[in-house]
Amino acid sequence: MKFKNFPMVPRVIFGRGSFDQLEEILAPKRDSEKAPFIFLLDDVFKGSPLEQRIPLYGKDSILYINSLAEPKTSQVDAIRDRIRHDFETLPSGIIGIGGGTVMDLAKAVALMLTNEGSSADYQGWDLVKHRAVFHVGIPTISGTGAEVSRTTVLTGPEKKLGINSDFTTFDQVVLDPDLTAGVPLDQWFYTGMDCYIHCVESLTGTYLNAFSQSYGEKAQELCNEVFLGNSLPDEDLRGKLMMASWHGGMSIAYSQVGVAHAMSYGLSYLLGTRHGIGNCIVFNQLEEFYPEGVKHFRKMVDKHGVEIPRGICEGLGDDDLDTIINVSLGMVPLWENALGKDWQHVITPQKLRGMYEKM
């Protein structure tokens, strides 16, 4: 058996208000006056006090990102082309400030500034040839684990799949729980559930080992505290959920996600369903595979009065369903982790169609 030599984020700063140390973190990384820092900022922060706190010098620029849609390879390529057009030199760094979408775009743009072609060429495992430019992740919503992962999940012309590479991992992460204040309830819940579902999938998977288990158990405990626990102060809940996301991401470093992610990738690919809510829609129907996890999930849904949409696949034609099913069946490592080497005996296209039709 061969084990992965996992690339961890080499620098992390944690603390309420630690965002204000960004200036001193970036200063030694500036290559030259001509080489700007490019900040990808979720456009919900346009004109906000947070935007005012971004340290800008010389040619440093902010690019606003609309995160209502999942990140696309075409979007990555367009941002990369724009940066190449607008500046004489490679940037000193790319800084993503936002949720999973913005962080994944920051990782992908940093990679594509030093690797030729389209980002779609690199969807897969270990296809990236050159080190990315320096890139920093600053989450403003917790749950995806994008801040620690070695992937950036993109929707391409042919598939929704990550650029999985040792070069994808951020060089620096800033964990400031105060940045997640003000996230709307439903987004907070759906994104938090991404973490919870990671944990269920990792902890029940066949790839599990002591490394993943210890991270996954802690992340799941923290999710339970946050989503089912008794009233803690908001600032404590924000810190705990930020750490849940971190540990949840570390847990899948050495294992894999499972059925919910494999199926929600299919939905996202065809319907553009956002990752967090897509996972919830799918997971809500997975008692067969994750009975305990789904039971707890429904308790969390009830406690917070969040609505999980149903009927998302109603009215879809055969071609559309086939597309969803094919994207989902393509996620081989996820199915294998969930169900073992013989997963294809359990999950046939027919079986999967029946499951989607219930969603």
Added chain:
Amino acid sequence: MKFKNFPMVPRVIFGRGSFDQLEEILAPKRDSEKAPFIFLLDDVFKGSPLEQRIPLYGKDSILYINSLAEPKTSQVDAIRDRIRHDFETLPSGIIGIGGGTVMDLAKAVALMLTNEGSSADYQGWDLVKHRAVFHVGIPTISGTGAEVSRTTVLTGPEKKLGINSDFTTFDQVVLDPDLTAGVPLDQWFYTGMDCYIHCVESLTGTYLNAFSQSYGEKAQELCNEVFLGNSLPDEDLRGKLMMASWHGGMSIAYSQVGVAHAMSYGLSYLLGTRHGIGNCIVFNQLEEFYPEGVKHFRKMVDKHGVEIPRGICEGLGDDDLDTIINVSLGMVPLWENALGKDWQHVITPQKLRGMYEKM
């Protein structure tokens, strides 16, 4: 408030048998044929099957380390001088294979190959000027957290204190739980308790935040499973204790240890008491500060039938006691973490003398 931008180990491989991937991990790091890898190997492994599995090429060498004594600045300097004498160029890397002593020596030697003077000049915080040579940590006993920490604790001519620096952290860690098979019961226990005591000190300390808390809680849970749980297979226990050590080390990254470590440093400095057993001797007398932690600790001692020595300070003269007390009182951040800014009102030299006399 200012937060630490913490350097994490940038590469980690985990798995039973992962030691056998060392060759492929090291190959791309070889600078030239003249630049050897130097393996610091605990001399308990001399002639062992493990030694046979070390991948040696060209001028690569093994230096045996006797770990019956705590690592010293003079020892670091001597190993550094010997390497400089024996080889034409800087080594490609230093690989420590052993417990906390060997790992701390590997870190310190790697630092001192690129920094002038004696290692004693760098005991303290952030005094190191130059990046170390590539260095790898491979624990063969679990508990110290030396595999993840940014310190290497050395006994110098004037003090027992770490070289705390961003350059100290290993570039690569190999976590292979099978390497800890065969550790004698008492060493297994004393070193494991180093982790347990870290956690108690971190979780009850005033420096605690959500980052440290999540790691510390998980490490403590794993210690409880290993030392108080019901019979799990040995290989599972080894994996869990290895992860406890890892998470325990991460927990103190952002917080600090406390009374037990501050006091055991004093014992080590004067009497050469080994760190693991020294912590146990001290902690066993700290009900006043850690009532719950000490209660659980004693359950673990009873369950495993391990002896915690008493009377270690009996017969010491005033000068010796003063030396111990002064070294201990010098550990300001540890006392401050344990007892707050006003710690000097609680811990006077007289109070400390009374505590040592009971040990």
